[in-house]
Amino acid sequence: MEYTEYLIREGYTTNTQNHFKERLQLYKSWCKKTGNEITQMRYEIFLKYIAYLKRKGYQPQTISNHLATLKNYYSFLEIYHATTNPTEDITMRGAINKVVYNPLSNDQLEDMYYRFPTENIRCSNHRLYAKKNKVIVGLMIYQGLNATTIKQLREEDFDLYKGKLNVPSTLRSNERELPLQSWQLLPLLEYINEVRPVMLAHNYTSISEEHFFDAPKQINNVLMLNIKKLQKINPQLESTNHLRSSVIINWLKQYDLRKVQYMAGHKYISSTEKYQESNLEELQKSVEMYHPLQ
Numbered sequence: 001m002e003y004t005e006y007l008i009r010e011g012y013t014t015n016t017q018n019h020f021k022e023r024l025q026l027y028k029s030w031c032k033k034t035g036n037e038i039t040q041m042r043y044e045i046f047l048k049y050i051a052y053l054k055r056k057g058y059q060p061q062t063i064s065n066h067l068a069t070l071k072n073y074y075s076f077l078e079i080y081h082a083t084t085n086p087t088e089d090i091t092m093r094g095a096i097n098k099v100v101y102n103p104l105s106n107d108q109l110e111d112m113y114y115r116f117p118t119e120n121i122r123c124s125n126h127r128l129y130a131k132k133n134k135v136i137v138g139l140m141i142y143q144g145l146n147a148t149t150i151k152q153l154r155e156e157d158f159d160l161y162k163g164k165l166n167v168p169s170t171l172r173s174n175e176r177e178l179p180l181q182s183w184q185l186l187p188l189l190e191y192i193n194e195v196r197p198v199m200l201a202h203n204y205t206s207i208s209e210e211h212f213f214d215a216p217k218q219i220n221n222v223l224m225l226n227i228k229k230l231q232k233i234n235p236q237l238e239s240t241n242h243l244r245s246s247v248i249i250n251w252l253k254q255y256d257l258r259k260v261q262y263m264a265g266h267k268y269i270s271s272t273e274k275y276q277e278s279n280l281e282e283l284q285k286s287v288e289m290y291h292p293l294q
Contacts, residue, residue, distance in 0.1 A: 006076045023069040039077065043171060046086040078147075079220040085148070104246040108234055109141045115233045116226075128195050128204075133226050135191045136213060138184045139165075140223075144247040144264055146240065147223050149173060151216040155192060160185055173265035248275045 001009075003024075007017045030052060031038050036045055053063045067087065074085040116134045121127040139145045139153075143165060152168045159166070163185060169175040180188070199207045208215055214222050223240050231237050251260045252275055261272040 001080050003073065003076055006080075019065075020069045020072065023066045024073055026066070027070055027073075039081065041086045043086045075220060079217060081217070102236060103249045104234070104236060104243070106250050108236070109243070109246060109250070112230045112233045112237070113138055113141050116229065125204075128199055131187065131195050132191055132199070132213065133222065133229075135184075135187050136222065137226055137230065138181075138187065140226075140240070140243055141247065142181050142184060143167065143178045144244050144251070146244055147219050149265070150213060150223075151211075151219050153212045155212050157212075158188060158192070160189060160192075167265060169265075172267065174262075174267055176262055176265055178263060245275065248272070252276055 004017065004021075007020060012020070027049065028038065030036075030049055031041075034048075050063060050067070053066060058066070071085075071087045074087050078085050113134075116130075116137050118127065118130040118134050121130055136150060139150065145167065148170050149167055152170060154168075157166045157168065158164075158180075160180070163180045163182065165178050165180055167176050167178060196207065196212075200209065207213075213219065227237065227240055227243070230243075237243060248260060248264050251263055252272075255263070257269065257272055257276070260275075261269050264272060266272045
């Protein structure tokens, strides 16, 4: 799939598509001039591009817009070309932060999990996929995992006897051990002992021995489809980021800041602090100051 087709499918307006293409062209020109391959870009090299934009005199908010475009582009590459994403967790200081509006409560999150459809599905293949996807949804809702972390999971990371999950580290997050909820154990056991072996035996294209769930290039697409199903249950849900942010905000109501930093896998405490309710209220005032409602 071409990037333009992807933008159209995701519902971006023609004007937004043009802005994305202009920013992407600048990035491609810089990569060509500096001898860097877009699909092999590393985090530390990408930071040099941010520095390049600063030298050109771009304001933080403008650089943030360029960064948002490239995050979108690398998300596209992750889905369709199995490229690593060097833009994850990069934010611009001085840009207006986006407030997490209407974070979902624990009750709302749990309701989506329990109502995620796995029964009364006639097609046996679709029923297997639904059971797999409900396990993934559970990991997003109860352990706050994102696509990057889910891609790294292996069967040996799950200790169902102790009810624990060892979440491996990534370039942008720390390793941690998280408890599994008791009601997650049976679906996980069924997936490991019944669903996954059947999918492997029948050569389901997205499943392989190497990966616990879908192949890395498929995970983002799987999460998008799951979010659409969850939105039918609760239309207030906006995205995977909204879901994870809601999980972290709810954790902060129950645990201290350092524990939530550990649970979320944040390398820096500042990454966790931005989810605190007091900070969210200050950000709300900031947004209202710069973008007052008419």
